Amino acid sequence: MYSRVARNVFCTAKQVQRIASRGEATRAAVQVNTPETRVTTLPNGFRIATEDSDLPTCTVGLWIDAGSRFETASNNGTAHFLEHMAFKGTSNRTQLQLELEVENMGAHLNAYTSREQTVYYAKAFSKDLPRAVDILADIIQNSTLGEAEIERERGVILREMEEIEQNQQEVVFDYLHATAYQGTPLGLTILGPSENIKSINRNDLVSYIKNRYKPSSMVLAAAGGVDHDKLVALAKQYFGGPSQSEAGADGLMPCRFTGSEIRHRQDSMPFVHVALAVEGVGWENPDTIPLMVANQIIGAWDRSSTNGANFPNPLMRRMANEGLCVSYQSFNTLYTDTGLWGIYYVTDNDNVFDCTIRIQDELMRVCRQVSDFEVERAKNTLLTNMAIMLDGTTPICEDIGRQMLCYGRRIPWPEMTMRIQAISAQDVKDAMLKYVYDQDPAVAAIGPTEALPMYTNIRAKMYQAYSGIFS
Structure with a gap:
């Protein structure tokens, strides 16, 4: 088996200042009530x-x-x-x-x-x-x-x-x-x-x-x-044996992101599966946290969910009320120096056009009009999900190993919490405007894709003004 999604927490200089302003007592709290991650490096x-x-x-x-x-x-x-x-x-x-x-x-x-x-x-x-x-x-x-x-x-x-x-x-x-x-x-x-x-x-x-x-x-x-x-x-x-010569090891080659699309049309399939993504950031990029919060604002939903028509999430309400898709989920896939930030959704040929437009409308809305309430709710949900993911020795061990490889240390849970809590609505909008607004997306689709908007139309929708359809 193999896994796709990984998460990281780093903060901008502005966020560091915001944390530092809370005083020595808050900084001291980072050091308590959490098991220590001890690290040793052999020669x-x-x-x-x-x-x-x-x-x-x-x-x-x-x-x-x-x-x-x-x-x-x-x-x-x-x-x-x-x-x-x-x-x-x-x-x-x-x-x-x-x-x-x-x-x-x-x-x-x-x-x-x-x-x-x-x-x-x-x-x-x-x-x-x-x-x-x-x-x-x-x-x-x-x-x-x-x-x-x-x-x-x-x-x-x-x-x-x-x-x-x-x-x-x-x-x-x-x-x-x-x-x-x-x-x-x-x-x-x-x-x-x-x-x-x-x-x-x-x-x-x-x-x-x-x-x-x-x-x-x-x-x-x-x-x-x-x-x-x-x-x-x-x-x-x-x-602990002597290290072999590392001269032959392949370095990490930069991987260029290209806005483009792949469509695999199969009309015999009952549903269209679509992934739409922009280039996100790597593990150590300070914009990772606001993009994680934005990812949580968009969230995930499927028809079997009890949340829907009355939920605060506007995209979820739209999909539940109009039946535009079977399911959708936002994702934030991180690599060392790049990433994919986007949304994966499943719908049918009759609704794939409207579903794509509504999803892009939501992306543009988060770029410009996300509220403080949404950001606070998203941060709380994100922290809850992350805490649940660390329930047990195996996920904790995985968290340690992954973080050690990605940036050389394990970030303590209190520090992680403080960095997420420091994010404001303006931080989210700044990150979305930087990485999502007017950017070339990558699109992949399989199924009856005939009604999926053309790539040029999808690209144009990445900068069109928010239409206010969710108001």
């Missing part, structure tokens, strides 16, 4: 980050700067293929021995690949942390990558591709990346094309490991009942 660049909450269970994992963004058209799919091969046996454990060892200690071992990261993690009893780290180190460093296993896994990945092709939302977002980042690594899919999967060999996998799986590109993250010092000792034992 070879390998990092260990933990949050100890004194629980009987823990999650520990390796977060690696490796994904489809570090591939080319010729080897696209290698990172994901390698993730599959990690559980097929090592020089110390056969696949059966590995599976039995994990099962016998009641643990769970899993992995996923995204466009910029590959993750291997285990959830186990805290007392079994040393064994979990031993297993993780073994599958990363000693995988046999046997020819028979490679051939068997080709079929597994090809079947996975067939399943994803039946998920229209996944297809649309792959199309969106392909058109928004055409000609760049972010335009590649995570699984890769089928012709690559059929041709990837052991040498390709070994080469990718040597190029991307370097100590300075890894973070060993853990949450739950974990002793930081003991985990550091384990890291020294398993990952």
